Amino acid sequence: MKREIQLLAENTFDVLIVGSGIYGAFLAREAAMRGLSVALIEQGDFGCATSANSQKIVHGGLRYLQHLNLVRMRESIRARRQLLTIAPYLVRPQRFLVPTYGYGMQGKWIMRVALLLNDIVSLDRNRGVDTGQRIPAGRIISRRQCMAILPCIDQDRLTGAAQWHDGFIEDTERLMIAIIHTAVQQGAVAANYVTAEDYTMDGNRVTGVHVRDRLEGETFNVRARMVINAAGPGAATLDAGLSQQPSDTPQAWVKAFNVFLKRPLFDDMAVGLSSATRHIDRDAVINRGKRFYFFVPWKGGTLVGTEYVAASPDDDSTNLSRTELEAVIDEINKLCPCAGIARKDIGFCHVGLLPANSADPATDAASRLLKHTRVVDHEATSSTQGLFTVTGIKYTVAPQVVIDVIDRVLARLDVHVARPDVEPVLYGAEKEGVETEHTYDSRLYNRYGCHYGDVLEIANSVRGLRDLVGVDRDTIVAEVIYAVREEMAVTLPDVVYRRTGLGSTGIPVRETLKQCANIMAAELGWSKARVSKEISSVESARSLSENRLIDCEQP
């Protein structure tokens, strides 16, 4: 997978996708799978924005029972099955537990009915899914069992707990690379650090995009028969250049965030606890009056979320105030008093913007979240042709939503290609784990799937490339080289945050960053000054003390 900018400038593509969050990446894979010629451009690194901040839960839609929204529930069930099938080395089933209290809306009986309905609606949830990846039926456990697993929660009126399974993506960044790699293998041209500045037009028809290569500073046009704007919060800015404004591109956003606690709270169990504050979900038919915080075990610690706060119109996703952060710490301590969480226990905050239906500050942020993905076919709503805008609301359903979008694109292009009957797997899942010519390495397998041998080949080529990078992480030197040569990593944050596990739970120590930057310098010919700049870019990108959290860094 190479960054071949000249291919973007030279060709006319069937489809050009702007933005490589989870929606852009899956759109590229789906379009390439259907035989279209595809270009994918991303202004930062692949998956560096909202998609880097998800809580990594692959929802099966149990929560939509509250809304009696079977359509949304079925979409989530299909998407969960799809993700468990196409990337088994990255997506796995995860056990969830929600304590039940009293005899009302939070009671055992209502949860028993909900789990039963969930199992019935998802009867086909394991069709075509490998044995180890299957989702078992839900069940209720007793008060005593619950207290043994969750000794730290409120036990007043506790009656037991509801248990079910959903999917979990251990490493969303590796999933992103696997999807793009798959699209590229099928002929797509993908490039990071390329910004779409404006649409190019021929009358009312969008003919492509005027872009800037942020690494070289050059500008040029990318031509396409159809453009799909999947730029997340950036979509409205791009669409603002059209003479006829689409009314459906979301203009309001809510800030959502998770915190990563550096210590485990509930072993290998994901736990949902009702927030202390009252919350009315206006769309729910069955209202529990509370919102859940999920505590998900991850990399030896716990991901807690999701919290929603208002985003001002000129906000960016990197800012989270100390008050907002402290409010969450308070909430966690109320839900789980013996945990005694303090600021020092927080490794990172994951912050992103989610589309909202209004910017009204009087309504609480969570209630303003959009409930449905927005897909705008501009030709259907205005005179603009050759353009779709797609705004996703959940990571989980992206692989399902894109099927419908590409069907509609194919119809507009007057091309008829059916989807394959059997869902093709992603790059890395083509073969079962073990490669006979290499020693099996489960850590590398969990990152690269069956292509871990390519990393081992580099590792075995020269002495020292199998060594660990730095002292505080489990990444080997060969992985850094592989990221540069085969995965389009061009900056130190790309490698640290989105190719290896070096920075997923905290900023590595300076020595580790230096070593990693020097390995990249040897590959990319960086000067000493560039090495220092790259190191500060990693250190400032996620530093809590400066209140700058996750965002796409400057190249």
Ligand SMILES: Cc1cc2nc3c(=O)[nH]c(=O)nc-3n(C[C@H](O)[C@H](O)[C@H](O)COP(=O)(O)OP(=O)(O)OC[C@H]3O[C@@H](n4cnc5c(N)ncnc54)[C@H](O)[C@@H]3O)c2cc1C
């Ligand atoms: C804290 C948090 C927790 C969440 N937890 C979950 C969860 O557990 N499960 C779940 O299903 N969902 C979850 N979500 C929701 C999910 O993360 C989002 O719905 C999803 O990631 C949105 O993806 P996207 O591709 O639409 O947007 P993005 O990831 O924002 O992608 C858009 C991309 O477009 C690029 N771009 C913008 N403008 C331009 C331009 N002009 N030119 C080129 N590129 C451009 C951006 O750099 C960006 O990379 C969570 C979200 C948050 C914030």
